[in-house]
Amino acid sequence: MVNETINKNNRFSTGLQNILALTCAAAVANLFYDQVLLSDIVKHFSIQASEAGLLLSVIQIGYTLGLLFVVPLGDRFNRRILILGSMLLSAVWLVLMTWVSSFQLLLVIGFLLGFSTVSAQLIVPFVASNALLEQRGKLIGHLLTGIFMGVLVGRVFGGWIGQLFGWHAVHWTAAFILICIASYLFWRLPEDQAPKQASYKEIIGSLLPLIKKEPILRETLVLGSAAFAAFNVFWVPLALLLNGEPYHFGSGMTGTFGFVGIAGALAAGFTGKLSNRPNVRGWNITALLVMVLSFVFFGFGWRSLPLLILVTFFLDVGSRMNMSLNQGRLYQLDPGKHSRLNALFMVGYYLGGSIGSWVGSQAYHIVGAVGMVISGSAFLLLAICYEFIKKQKNLMNQSRRFVE
DSSP, rough: OOOHHHHHHHOOHHHHHHHHHHHHHHHHHTGGGGGTHHHHHHHHTTTOOOHHHHHHHHHHHHHHHHHHTTGGGTSSOHHHHHHHHHHHHHHHHHHHTTSSSSSHHHOOOOHHHHEHHHHHHHHHHHHHHOOOOOHHHHHHHHHHHHHHHHHHHHHHHHHHHHHHOOHHHHHHHHHHHHHHHHHHHHHSSSSOOOOOOOOOOHHTTTHHHHHHHHHHHHHHHHHHHHHHHHHHHHHHHHHHHSSSTOOOOHHHHHTTHHHHHHHHHHGGGGGGGGGGSSHHHHHHHHHHHHHHHHHHHHHHHTTOHHHHHHHHHHHHHHHHHHHHHEEEEEESSSSGGGGHHHHHHHHHHHHHHHHHHHHHHHHHHHTTHHHHHHHHHHHHHHHHHHHHHHHHHHHHHHHHHOEE
């Protein structure tokens, strides 16, 4: 028994943890490179700017379907094989996107890229299911730092490499990085020793009943989707805000603004271990309140660059805390369900982000920065109200049991 514990403890060395966090960042960044490359893609295929936005939509649709149908495969098959296969397929689609001659083919391959770019969401349950219980929170927090940074690095890296060398170079470099990391992990990634389910059909059929059965999953879905919606309410219109009065920043400088978000994500890296604490709900409310206050200060000082930088920093701290706490709580549940729990959470998370992207764009178009403040704060306050109502309901139920 002691030897088993020692072996399990040594499966994820510090070096391997860092490589896996890097892998998560590289995988997630695939979903965001083209956000800052759309103008180049418009010129390359001679299409309307309104058409180019469809590429981002099909990538996100593919990713959502990958979360629903590929990630749950980890509860049935060896996650190690799925992780490596996902990375190699993503590299293939990234390169093929630069070879196609029509925008319609680009959309098809973009969908396949999104569908296969799920290695980060396979790595997290892989580590959680194969690590010691007391280490899960810390290890998951480390991986989620990589995931969160991937969102931001994708914009920074895509913006500068695209501006200097063109959008093809971004895709080729990203594919090369994925192949290099996959080659390393082929030799270093340990075998998946988590218990497996007997039927993939039963796994897919259990997704919706799992939402009904697991109250923690329902709670994290509400809190996570609201936080990511608010996050995108801020980040999606931010490029427009920085391009206009009073800043007039170019695309390169706008992309560099993502470094502030990276600093915020790193500053919140300590929160993974908080998911093991009994007051984890209180910490999650704190994270949402940090985001609300960030929007309030943004409303008063968006014309001040130093204040805008501080707002970006603390908004990313709150968002990063929220994500770490939510997923840390999920991985305290049955290891045999980790892939499905993660898939359901991430589907809800990205659906919330998609809604936030649309609401933020519309709000900024109609009333400017004030619209961003109102819509972002509304998402967060609704989540806080949900948590408050749920707490009051639990207290009332406990009182009834005490009386009985």
